Structure formats: C-alpha cells, structure tokens
Amino acid sequence: MRSFRQQDGSGLVLIIGIAAALAIMAASLVALTANVAFNTGRERTREKSFDIAEGALDYGMNTLAKTWPAGTPSPAPTFDSTAFRGLGESGNTYANLSEYPNPKPGMGLFASASFYDDDQPGGGYNPATSARTDANLNDLMWVVATGATGAKRSSIQAKVHRNPVNTSFPTGIALYVGGTLANNAPGQTKKGMVHIEDQGSAPSVLGYAKAFGGKTDSEIFDPGITPNVETPPLGLHSVPAIDKLFSPQLIEQIIGIAESLPGVSNVGTSYYDCTAANPNGPDIVPSGANLSGVVVIRVNNGSSVSLGNETINSIDNPGILLILGGNAVTFDMSGNGTFWGVLYTQGICDTAHGTPSVHGMLWSGSDLTMKGTPDVYYNDSVIRKLRNKWTLSVNVVPNTWREIRP
Secondary structure: OOOOOOOOOHHHHHHHHHHHHHHHHHHHHHHHHHHHHHHHHHHHHHHHHHHHHHHHHHHHHHHHHHOOOEOOOOOOOOOOHHHHHOOEEOOEEOOOOOOOOOEOOOOOOOEEEEEEEOOEHHHEOOOOOOOOOEOOOOOEEEEEEEEEEEOEEEEEEEEEEEEEOOOOOOOOEEEEEEEEEEOOOOOOOOOOEEEEEEOOOOOOEEEEEEEEEOOOHHHHEOOOEEEEEOOOOOOOOOOOOHHHHOOHHHHHHHHHHHHHOEOOOOOOEOEEEOOOOOOOOOOOOOOHHHHOOEEEEEOOOOOEEEOOOOEEOOOOOOEEEEEEOOOOOEEEOOOOOEEEEEEEEOOEEEOOOOOOEEEEEEEEOOOEEOOOOOEEEEEHHHHHHOOOOOEEEEEEOOOOOEEEOO
16 A cells, blocks of 8 residues: 655645745736726826916917907907807817816816906906006916816916007098099089098197199198199198008008908908909908908909998097009099098099098098098097007017916
C-alpha cells in the first residue's frame, strides 16, 4: 500500500491569500475606473460650461458691435439667450440638449452676459453701481459672461474697446451745390432760404454753389452764412470739387454701414442697388420710413428718387441718406417732407414746389432747383451726433480677459 507524506495545507493558504489580494486589486481597479470616469465626466461638463461662457462673451461683444450704448440716455444692451441657444457648429449647436443639457437647479441661466461701464478707479467696474452703458463715452466697457450646463458653471470677464466707423463730416457747410443754384428771380418774394439753426462749435458757416440762377446770394442765404459762388456776376470764391469735401472714402464707409443695417432690400439691408448690375435683381427704390437711419440708394443715371411728405429721422436720431448713380440722378424734394441729418445726392436736387426742409446739411453734386418753398437749416449738433456713431468692430483689450469665480 502507497503511503502519503504529511501535509499541513500551507499551499491552500497561499492560494487563498493570492485570490484575496487579486479580489482587493480588482475592487480597487473598479473603484478607480469609476472615479476616473466620474472625474472625466465632471471635467467634460466644466469644459462645456466654459465653452458656453466663451461663446456668451463673443455674443455679447457682437451685441455691442450692432448697437454700442453710448451715453446715459441710451438703452442698456440685452443678451438674447434664445438666439444664443441656436448658435454653434452644424449638428452641434447649443440647442443640442444631449450635448449641452440645461443647468441643474441653482446653477443659474444657461448663458448670460452683463455689460458695465469702466467708471471705477483704474478703469474697473462695480456690478452694483456701474452704468450699464458707455456713460463716460470713452468707447470702453466690461462684458461679464456666464455659461452653465449640468452641475457646472463658468464665468469670464473682459474689457472691450469699440472701433468706430469714421463718419466725421465736414462741419460749417450748410449747402453744397456742384452746379447751378436755381431759384426765383431777384426781388421776388422770398421763398426758399438757407439758415443757421445751430452753429455749434463751427467757426463759420458756408454755402457753396458753382453758379446762381435767379436771386442774389443775400436773398438765399441768411446773414451769418458766407456764400462761396464761383461764376460771375458774384464770383466770390472758387468752389472745390465735391469729392474734396465729401470724400469717396467717406462714401464707402457709409455704404458699409448701410450694408450692415437691416432694411427691405432684396438681401435685407439698407443698401439698395436698384440697377440691373445687382446680382440679386434690382431693388425697389425705398420710400417713407424706409429712408430713415443710414440708407444708400444706387439708381440708374437719369432716374429719380422722392422724399415724399414724410418726416425722416429726428433731432435726437438723425440719419444719413446717399443717392448715387451719376450727375443726372434727380432727388425729388418737391413734397412737404422733413429730413434730419446729412442728405447727399450725386446728381440734381429738385425742390420746385412744396415746402420741404433739411435740418443738418444738404449736398448736391449737380444742380439744385430751389423754386418752391424749401428751407435748409444748418444744424451742427445734428451733424456731430452722426460722428463715429456706428461701430466697425469690438475687440478685447489686451490683458483684461480672465476667468472669474461664478
């Protein structure tokens, strides 16, 4: 019979020990994996909230670029959270709730942006007391943006600077006529005249005309306005070309503004190309309220645009109207309309009848027929309100961007 050696079970103990160690390691690995997955999920959510805050900052800057709130009477800008939700790359917009879920209760809004003037010492802001507009008119504001998704919230602040479009018009010019200023015969009852409504800081007020056809300068221009007429019998001064005073660069700047503003053109802007050269088809010549704000109309040479009987713009909100197309274009002011701002036509301005008025300045590249009862009022404050009113861009001031505690 075979005999067995004595065994004390030490091998079994070793196996059990190894199994226990493996079990502990496995449990620890599971816990570590779960913890890493949890932390990764939290980090992804935090990154998403930061992404939303960055997007809200950019959207807030875009809001300021559309309408910079200059001065205390201006309404404070608002953040359109509904429109913001639709932003983002195709297929991955902020409206994608699986990618950007709504914030949990207590985390605040999905996205927001607040705007403050830099009215504190050192150019800072105080959320409790700072104005919500550019009250000090220095083209600087703070934007504080917040984004929240799930259980995470992030905030960013940055000071931004406004770069205005150069719309500095020459001051002290009530009327420019690049051709003949036609009016009633000398000695007839006064009808149309050029006046000073507000001289402001302009050292003098001038009236330019290449030639006169009818009344003398003293019967057209109010005392205080210096007439500059080139041809005999007056021949007082030479008249500079219109583009020396109203530069092509300024016209291009104004066209750019009109192309950025909403309107009823075929592409929804305030620039109207009513010629066959328009790739979207000729626009319809606007009229009435559609002439307010900044409007540029390009028509075929020989065409006509009418002011009508409307009051366009106001003393508080003047505008700019440009009529382009050539020296045979006619701007018809023969109704009873009133225009506040800068009115410019490359061609003829006709006020043959009616009682139209312009408050600001009037530019006519060709003839001006002043045989109705028109009045041109030079208004320096209206012109200055148009200076650098529109924004070219809004940029972050270097070294002011930083993440802050929500």
